[in-house]
Amino acid sequence: TFPVTVSTTGHAVPSTLYGLMFEDINSGDGGLYAELIMNRGFQQVTPGTSAALQAWAALGSTSHISVVKSSTAVSTALPNALSLTVTSGTTGTVGFTNTGFFGIPVTAGWKYSGSFYYRFPTSPATQVSGSFTVDLRSTTGTVFTSTTVPFTSSAGWKKVTFSFTPSSTQTSVSNLFALSVNAATVSGLTIEFTLISLFPPTFNNRANGIRMDLSQALLDMKPGFFRFPGGNNLEGQTPAQRWAWELTVNDVVNRPGRLGDWGYINTDGLGIYEYLQWIEDMEMEPIMAVYAGYSLNGQSVASADMQQYITEAINQINFVIGSTSTAQGAIRAAMGHPAPFTLNYVEIGNEDFLSQATASYASYRWADLYNALSAEFPQLNFIATSATSGFVPAISPAPKFWDLHIYSNPNFFINGAFNFDILARNGLQFFQGEYATTTQNSGASLPYPFIDGSIAEAAYMTGFDRNSDIVFAASYAPLLNHVSSTQWTPNLITHTPNSVIKSTSYYVQQLFSLYKGDTYLTSTTNTASSPVQWSATKNTAGQQVFLKVINTATTANTVVFTLPFGTISTAGTGTVLTAASGTMNTPASPNAAAPKNFTFTAGKTITYNAPGLSASVLIVSAH
Numbered sequence: 001t002f003p004v005t006v007s008t009t010g011h012a013v014p015s016t017l018y019g020l021m022f023e024d025i026n027s028g029d030g031g032l033y034a035e036l037i038m039n040r041g042f043q044q045v046t047p048g049t050s051a052a053l054q055a056w057a058a059l060g061s062t063s064h065i066s067v068v069k070s071s072t073a074v075s076t077a078l079p080n081a082l083s084l085t086v087t088s089g090t091t092g093t094v095g096f097t098n099t100g101f102f103g104i105p106v107t108a109g110w111k112y113s114g115s116f117y118y119r120f121p122t123s124p125a126t127q128v129s130g131s132f133t134v135d136l137r138s139t140t141g142t143v144f145t146s147t148t149v150p151f152t153s154s155a156g157w158k159k160v161t162f163s164f165t166p167s168s169t170q171t172s173v174s175n176l177f178a179l180s181v182n183a184a185t186v187s188g189l190t191i192e193f194t195l196i197s198l199f200p201p202t203f204n205n206r207a208n209g210i211r212m213d214l215s216q217a218l219l220d221m222k223p224g225f226f227r228f229p230g231g232n233n234l235e236g237q238t239p240a241q242r243w244a245w246e247l248t249v250n251d252v253v254n255r256p257g258r259l260g261d262w263g264y265i266n267t268d269g270l271g272i273y274e275y276l277q278w279i280e281d282m283e284m285e286p287i288m289a290v291y292a293g294y295s296l297n298g299q300s301v302a303s304a305d306m307q308q309y310i311t312e313a314i315n316q317i318n319f320v321i322g323s324t325s326t327a328q329g330a331i332r333a334a335m336g337h338p339a340p341f342t343l344n345y346v347e348i349g350n351e352d353f354l355s356q357a358t359a360s361y362a363s364y365r366w367a368d369l370y371n372a373l374s375a376e377f378p379q380l381n382f383i384a385t386s387a388t389s390g391f392v393p394a395i396s397p398a399p400k401f402w403d404l405h406i407y408s409n410p411n412f413f414i415n416g417a418f419n420f421d422i423l424a425r426n427g428l429q430f431f432q433g434e435y436a437t438t439t440q441n442s443g444a445s446l447p448y449p450f451i452d453g454s455i456a457e458a459a460y461m462t463g464f465d466r467n468s469d470i471v472f473a474a475s476y477a478p479l480l481n482h483v484s485s486t487q488w489t490p491n492l493i494t495h496t497p498n499s500v501i502k503s504t505s506y507y508v509q510q511l512f513s514l515y516k517g518d519t520y521l522t523s524t525t526n527t528a529s530s531p532v533q534w535s536a537t538k539n540t541a542g543q544q545v546f547l548k549v550i551n552t553a554t555t556a557n558t559v560v561f562t563l564p565f566g567t568i569s570t571a572g573t574g575t576v577l578t579a580a581s582g583t584m585n586t587p588a589s590p591n592a593a594a595p596k597n598f599t600f601t602a603g604k605t606i607t608y609n610a611p612g613l614s615a616s617v618l619i620v621s622a623h
């Protein structure tokens with residue numbers, strides 16, 4: 001039995017203590033970003049190759065399609081187009097289909113909003129007109145919803161929009177988007193298409209927006225912050241391939257996209273504006289990274305060449321908070337958000353403790369950017385990335401905020417619950433920007449989080465609660481993966497085109513985030529070797545006390561809390577996540593482990609029997 005006396009003293013818990021880390025890994029396109037058409041603009045592909053046609057296929061044997069470099073591009077950002085050539089005399093229907101991002105959800109009642117650009121590269125002597133048909137269909141050709149779009153063959157690119165609403169929901173996501181035309185009406189002609197786009201309804205009904213079900217799953221965690229755009233995906237394989245904010249703004253027809261750092265092309269349809277608007281809609285605050293001159297091929301920008309990147313970072317920040325009299329603030333206003341976005345934290349680089357990054361970060365990259373940015377924006381907090389893997393920054397000027405990353409096994413997290421207790425209170429604030437149990441203690445990899453690792457993470461997180469006077473933010477990473485396109489496991493949330501699988505670690509993150517309170521209450525100290533860790537916080541306004549109990553043993557353990565409050569309700573409610581060792585939530589068993597609510601008798605003394613491998617919160621009204 002573990003006797004725990006809770007005191008009335010403690011310290012404030014920052015609103016940013018628990019949040020989300022995101023980059024386009026495993027699924028920005030095809031995941032958070034709601035665009036349903038894969039390879040919609042043929043960005044960054046080589047015309048004439050089969051790869052250029054990724055996700056596209058001819059409709060029937062008489063349709064001839066290829067990706068071409070358009071003789072007149074729709075924009076400088078999008079030089080390529082899909083070319084449909086209709087041989088003279090062809091009869092019947094011609095056109096092409098798209099598989100979506102490994103599937104397309106067909107949901108009754110959803111108004112799908114689509115658009116595309118088309119042109120006739122060679123305008124015929126006698127103008128022709130007719131209509132394209134666009135539809136959603138099964139892979140076997142059953143049409144679920146469709147509409148038509150008129151066309152004329154006059155010269156030049158034309159943008160058309162359309163919408164349709166299925167009347168029934170398909171359980172299968174093996175569906176196609178199709179664009180077709182009666183061959184006879186365009187016999188002997190070639191038609192080019194690009195930026196072929198289809199959106200479902202989006203979170204907060206934003207154009208070019210974010211997927212609703214994933215937004216809801218994240219909203220249900222009440223996350224305090226959102227770190228973006230990376231992570232590795234900030235850095236590029238080379239400086240020229242870095243994530244550059246300016247290539248991700250304005251209309252998507254002006255966004256070239258880039259080869260992301262996880263092996264696939266990013267459309268950058270989810271650009272800096274869409275990130276910031278969604279972060280605001282989700283009532284989070286951004287922790288925004290700026291490129292700091294190090295790329296993943298090990299190349300650091302030379303000291304003499306840093307000015308370009310300093311200017312780019314200043315411009316990126318002005319896009320977020322600059323007045324509309326700045327060129328960058330004016331772009332933000334023109335996109336629909338004249339007021340500045342909320343911004344308190346800017347991270348300079350990512351993982352600059354890796355290989356060659358350390359030397360250049362410590363000798364000039366950190367100082368160059370920190371000095372320039374803090375002079376330009378004295379109100380902002382600048383976060384350094386760990387230029388050593390320890391807890392003590394080895395860079396100057398001494399950073400006030402410090403991003404640590406740790407991926408390890410359950411034992412590390414169980415034994416690390418007190419890693420922050422021993423750190424000096426010298427003004428340095430820590431951001432545990434990335435952490436996860438990524439292997440079993442045996443070293444075996446994890447396709448999904450498992451209960452043993454999630455409960456280990458929970459033990460470590462009691463350290464974040466207890467040390468939230470120096471830990472201002474913490475986020476599990478990576479956040480998402482598409483079940484059909486995964487570059488890293490495990491991930492907090494796995495999704496298919498139409499379903500969300502919450503991992504055991506999701507529920508641990510949710511429990512700590514929902515019940516972080518605004519004040520940590522000092523309680524009986526514990527040791528790292530204990531199988532049980534606890535944390536007491538309170539919500540002052542709500543007069544609620546949250547008692548978290550983490551039991552990393554496979555057998556039950558009892559905790560006896562003694563509360564210091566004069567008024568305590570006699571009935572408490574609680575939530576517990578527990579499962580047999582090895583349990584994972586997967587697409588095949590999405591609810592193998594789910595939190596269960598319970599009630600308990602509360603009072604000055606509360607006895608709780610924590611199941612083996614469990615994370616619990618006991619909620620009691622008290623003041």
Ligand SMILES: [NH3+][C@H]1C[C@H](O)[C@@H](O)[C@@H]1CO
Pocket residue numbers: 023025230231232233350351405434477478488
């Ligand atoms: N290697 C991890 C560290 C880096 O910052 C992320 O992009 C990767 C996955 O979370």
